Amino acid sequence: MNYSFHFDVVWRDFDALMQGAWMTFQLGVLAFWGGALIGLLGAALKTYGPRPLRLVADCYVVFFTNTPALIQIYFLYFGLPEAGIRWSSEACVLIGLTLNAGAYLTMILRAGFLSVRRTELEAAETLGLSVLQQIRHVIVPHIARAIYPALANFFIVILVMGTSIGAVIGVDELTGQAINLATVNYRWLEYFTVVAGIYVVLTFVASIGLALLGRWAFRVRARIF
């Protein structure tokens, strides 16, 4: 191999890459939490909702889990303007990822809903807890603990694989930023080597943070390594 690496150009642009990493992190967090809200609603409908609403939730999940996130985002970015709706590329990625995450999280949360023991709910009911109080004090903490590992994994998926789709419609997240910079001086290999390293650090920090949060909030004994 007679390629000679020139990392000095990358270090010169390191600030720009960190800005990209920050954008990646924000997109990942927002899409995940937005998706979690949708997922909570979807899972509640699929588990307890009346038949027509269950069907709506089913269609939503099937559509968004059976088509690539890239195509969903393309529809928002290239399709909506035809209908007169023009969103920024950042908004398209964020909304697309949120809808996509919502579908996956509907399925993850539903598994959590089904794992709630009826007996605990009966105990809560006989103590006089209202339905809302049961959800808040019994169902949600129970679900959180049961599905926390799956949620944490999915967050990493969104953070790395989801957000990098933004690059194809010009969002300056980490991958997009690297493409922007590399097209100027053709140091693709150097940029992407460093970017890969930044992704590893990003997911590593996120994993540790999630594991500590899980341990503190839900007594989940997640393994970090």
Added chain:
Amino acid sequence: MPHLELRDVRAGYGALEVLRGVSLAVDRGEVVALVGPSGSGKSTVLRVLMGLTPLSAGQVSIDGRPVDFRSRGELRALRDRMAIVFQQYNLFQNMTVMGNVTLAPLRIKRWPRAEVEAEARALLAKVGLAGREDAYPDELSGGQQQRVAIARALALRPEILLLDEVTSALDPELVNEVLDTIRTLAAEGMTMLIVSHEMGFVREIADRVVMMDAGEVIEAGPPAEILDNPRTERARRFFGKVLRH
């Protein structure tokens, strides 16, 4: 006037009729034991009383006042006065012992925290669990969990306590620690309706024994009478089996 009274109560799950006209009364401060073979409807009686299983006919009265189970307000009032302890403890796994005991007084009654926690500590001491306030249910033995469940039920200061086979999921050596707690409550004058298979315990603690079979009450009376001289053939066969071991 009985503290708690069921009159000709019928209830079931779907087409299956589990209670086929049950009448029984518990006086204030009285301990009544419900005995009978599995599937005779003992637990369903308790579930009906707590509003977990709807009754299809008949009437439940407390202090002579009929309860309308369809009214949310009345159901809430009923659950204020009556508490149940389940066979499988049914503790909230995500909460500490303290959390389990204080949840309802804090969240539903909105009693002051300091008072609730002091009372919870006293209750836990009473059931022999002082010092375990910060443990989680999965860190406790079955007997300890069941005693937490009793403390949780008592935290709302109920007048009537329903106990559904509270010792049958426990190892034999853990049974006594739970029975001791129930003895204390009986001595304090708590009105209790107990479903139990511990015939020795029933004989000792119950003021009256009610024998059920196939969704009906077939005999009722003082323990000595029912356990030793059952009038019906069905009761004789049942006690012949359970008293032998």
